[in-house]
Amino acid sequence: MITREEIRIAIEEGNYEKAAGLLKEYVSDPAKYSDTIAIYDAAIGEYYGDRQRMWEAIRSGLLANGRNYELYVMLGNYYLQENMQKSWLCYENALFYCDEPEDQKLIRGLMDQLENEYDIVVNRASAVILSDNLLEYTKLCIDSIRMTTPEGAREIIVVDNASEDGSVEWLRLQPDIILLENREKIKFSAGCNQGITAASGPSDIFLLHNDTILTENTLFWLRMGLYDKEGNGAVSCVSNCAVYGMEAGSNICTIPGLLDFGRQTNLPEKQFYENRIFLDSIALLIRREALNRAGLMDERFSFSPHMGMDYGLRLLKSGYKNLICKNSFIICFGKQLPGGNSKENEAFLKRGKEEFKAKWGDEFSYYSHIRKDLLYLIEEEKEKPLHILEIGCGCGASLEYAGGGYLNAKLYGVELNPKAAQIAAYVGEVICADVENLDFPWEEEYFDYVLMGDVLEHLLDPEAVLKRLRKHVKTGGRIIISMPNVKHYSVLLPLLLEDRFSYEDAGILDRTHVRMYTGTEIQMLVSRSGYQFETLQYVQLAEELPETERRIIDGLAELMETPAKASYLAYQYIGKAVKTPETENV
Numbered sequence: 001m002i003t004r005e006e007i008r009i010a011i012e013e014g015n016y017e018k019a020a021g022l023l024k025e026y027v028s029d030p031a032k033y034s035d036t037i038a039i040y041d042a043a044i045g046e047y048y049g050d051r052q053r054m055w056e057a058i059r060s061g062l063l064a065n066g067r068n069y070e071l072y073v074m075l076g077n078y079y080l081q082e083n084m085q086k087s088w089l090c091y092e093n094a095l096f097y098c099d100e101p102e103d104q105k106l107i108r109g110l111m112d113q114l115e116n117e118y119d120i121v122v123n124r125a126s127a128v129i130l131s132d133n134l135l136e137y138t139k140l141c142i143d144s145i146r147m148t149t150p151e152g153a154r155e156i157i158v159v160d161n162a163s164e165d166g167s168v169e170w171l172r173l174q175p176d177i178i179l180l181e182n183r184e185k186i187k188f189s190a191g192c193n194q195g196i197t198a199a200s201g202p203s204d205i206f207l208l209h210n211d212t213i214l215t216e217n218t219l220f221w222l223r224m225g226l227y228d229k230e231g232n233g234a235v236s237c238v239s240n241c242a243v244y245g246m247e248a249g250s251n252i253c254t255i256p257g258l259l260d261f262g263r264q265t266n267l268p269e270k271q272f273y274e275n276r277i278f279l280d281s282i283a284l285l286i287r288r289e290a291l292n293r294a295g296l297m298d299e300r301f302s303f304s305p306h307m308g309m310d311y312g313l314r315l316l317k318s319g320y321k322n323l324i325c326k327n328s329f330i331i332c333f334g335k336q337l338p339g340g341n342s343k344e345n346e347a348f349l350k351r352g353k354e355e356f357k358a359k360w361g362d363e364f365s366y367y368s369h370i371r372k373d374l375l376y377l378i379e380e381e382k383e384k385p386l387h388i389l390e391i392g393c394g395c396g397a398s399l400e401y402a403g404g405g406y407l408n409a410k411l412y413g414v415e416l417n418p419k420a421a422q423i424a425a426y427v428g429e430v431i432c433a434d435v436e437n438l439d440f441p442w443e444e445e446y447f448d449y450v451l452m453g454d455v456l457e458h459l460l461d462p463e464a465v466l467k468r469l470r471k472h473v474k475t476g477g478r479i480i481i482s483m484p485n486v487k488h489y490s491v492l493l494p495l496l497l498e499d500r501f502s503y504e505d506a507g508i509l510d511r512t513h514v515r516m517y518t519g520t521e522i523q524m525l526v527s528r529s530g531y532q533f534e535t536l537q538y539v540q541l542a543e544e545l546p547e548t549e550r551r552i553i554d555g556l557a558e559l560m561e562t563p564a565k566a567s568y569l570a571y572q573y574i575g576k577a578v579k580t581p582e583t584e585n586v
Helices: 004-012 016-026 035-047 051-064 069-079 084-097 101-117 135-148 167-172 188-198 218-226 255-265 288-294 304-317 342-360 397-405 418-424 462-470 489-498 519-528 547-559
Strands: 125-131 154-161 177-182 204-209 212-214 232-239 273-276 283-286 321-332 387-391 410-415 429-432 447-453 473-484 531-539 572-579
Touching (some): 004 035, 016 035, 035 069, 069 084, 084 101, 135 167, 154 167, 167 177, 177 188, 188 304, 204 288, 218 232, 218 283, 255 321, 273 397, 397 410, 418 429, 462 519, 519 572
Parallel strands (some): 154 177, 387 447
Antiparallel strands (some): 204 283, 212 321, 273 321, 531 572
């Protein structure tokens, strides 16, 4: 029977061929694959230059034990070919977990070697926490920083906002905390600026709510995301209590469960971040250079959600990217709202929207959705250079997301709303215009993909727009569209049973819709315009149909020559169509 000791000896002797054979036989029982075996597996991969094997071994090992320092050394070695700063961060994290004096010297030697041979500039993170009562949560937050982050990688700055629950007295006793005491309450943004100004040296700034807990390696992976590229200005976590599509683990109700979720989330990932126009500031790490260019927080904002939205836009305007790190999870209790009840909180958040609108001209929630349902239909190699156009691009959230997935893509947009178009212009080349009256400025055969999410139903002549766009779509290029289905039971049944066909502020009968289509009519529209559907899917509402309505729909479906109950259940159609040759056009 093969033992781990035999594999280790073979590697130490430099007999990697023998080690690989022994390891293969050893792990024929998958239950034997541990973090120790992962180290041997990664070492074999490193020797043979098999980076994929090396990566998978490190990831599997850290899933088994996220505190194994040898695996972080291996991860640092892996990144030597890509990013020296990330290698340095991995070695720093290895040193944090290492308690073997001899190995500590070796790891410090690796860090020193990088610093001597390359221009390594990795700032420590100054955690800036606004304490507004919630002492027990503040204790948990600070303890989690201490337990999960190397001391040399961070400093802790707490701005106490006139707390009355003993917070100041406890904070004064903490030797590793820089404490600023306010005798009167100030706005959240002003408190953040106090802490930022108090940061020592050229540190990056980690804005953190005091009702949060860092899970294992939370800040490490945030820093890895920040230093992945020079243009990254700020990064944020996923959380069980977050906004802007950053939610994760929200169905887990216990602290042990959330901590375990963090251990399983905070792991190496190939595509571990997404580009965003906004970030949630419950845990926001900002690069020092980006902060110097964009400036401090705008003190007109009372609380973090809209302060974070504002700062994200300012970073984009300054030429930086905002990233969400999907492999960095933080626990948030959602307690840091100033109101004592839901009505007070609602009023407070409403005031934040008004503050944001006063500065930027609109609240922008309508224009900031990421249409992942459309973007998932772009199926290309991630390195492929693409030209992507979005009609009705809003603030550019979907374009920015696409740019994060396809790093060599050139992004273009058309948007009617001037304020939204102004923001989207930070993401790509955006024209503010009515697409029906726009003289398209692009070359023929230019775009690989044109996105039109819930656009065509708003146009007077959608067919004319599709036909005019066609010559700018490459041969073999595609359009991706979404359109509501006027045959949906929520429209049809009131018409049949109540003689009612009432326009509304939103939905299928949105009063801004000029045209209405069924699934068949959508297919005919696209075909007449010179495209052919490769895929056409539909989205249903989650609600259950009452028995009477269900029986009516079943009866109507039986009257049709082809069973098509789905045509009554489809709330929206989403499809991808390829440009057809000229000879096939009607």
